[in-house]
Amino acid sequence: MSIVFDHLVHFTKEPNAAREEFLKLGFHAIKGGNHPNWGTYNSLCYFQELRYIEWIGFTDHSIAESSDSILIQQILKDFPTEGFSQLAFRTDDIDSLKLSLQKKGLQTVGPVEGSRKKEDGTTLSWAMLFIEDEEEQSLRSPFFIQWGKGDQDRTKEMRNLMVHSNKASSISYIGLAVKDSVSVVQRYASLLDLPIPIQSEKDKVGSYFELVLQDFSLRFYEPNTQELINFIEDKGEKPFICKIAGLDSDQFVEINGGLYSI
Secondary structure (H helix, E strand, O other): OOEEEEEEEEEOOOHHHHHHHHHHOOOOEEEEEEEOOOOEEEEEEEOHHHOEEEEEEEOOHHHHHHOOOHHHHHHHHHOOOOEEEEEEEEEOOHHHHHHHHHHOOOOEEEEEEEEEEOOOOOEEEEEEEEEOOOOOOOOOOOEEEEEOOOHHHHHHHHHHHHOOOOOOOEEEEEEEEOOOHHHHHHHHHHHHOOOOOOOOEEOOOOEEEEEEEOOEEEEEEOOOOHHHHHHHHHHOOEEEEEEEEOOOOOOEEEEOOEEEEO
16 A cells, blocks of 8 residues: 655635646646536646646535535635645555554545546546544645556656646645644654654754655644744645745745745
8 A cells, every 4th residue: 555645735716827827937737627516626737756736716616515525625614715725645545544544543534436527528536535633633634545547557648747848847845834843743644654753954944844755745844934923823734835846946936825936
């Protein structure tokens, strides 16, 4: 059973506008499709290792409100504030993962089946597994996803979508703003079966503890700068920065409430 980073969910009122901004920056970003049962639609930007950004917005708010999708209910809680809502990790054995999480004392929901029609008429299918968070946890647990096709087949199908004129390679880390990095890191390390880091590190954003999954990492930043204090006050404990590697530039770009380091 493997667990790797899959995608970042970025809620925005205008997914196609976010896509257009990425196109201007030299990324290959595409229109996704509609989720009729959720009242949502998306646009997408794929990278190496099948990692991607999903910009998701509403087509019908009333359908979204009546949906039993945990992900959509989470996004509704964020509405109308735009920004990063969730992280998804990919597995090749979602049923075994469910048993593993339950053995750790966690309550799970799913696997929940999902699908949508692609522009070429074929159906894209997946299954999602969620964790029932305790109410006092303000930082959501990530969810897990297993795609209808394996990584090798999906890579062949989407190889051209991962090529960017600005030479971007992949998402290298996601930064999360948290109040208590030690306890949150312990929780996420347990979820993802990763070793707990011994000491913090520091970059130009601030001090953080890092969990590493191959060549991808999660950085948990405590609010020791005014920017992070303001972020948590405004949006709560959430992902707040997405680092995209491979570009020659070194800048921060805010797009539809999400901060990208490119």
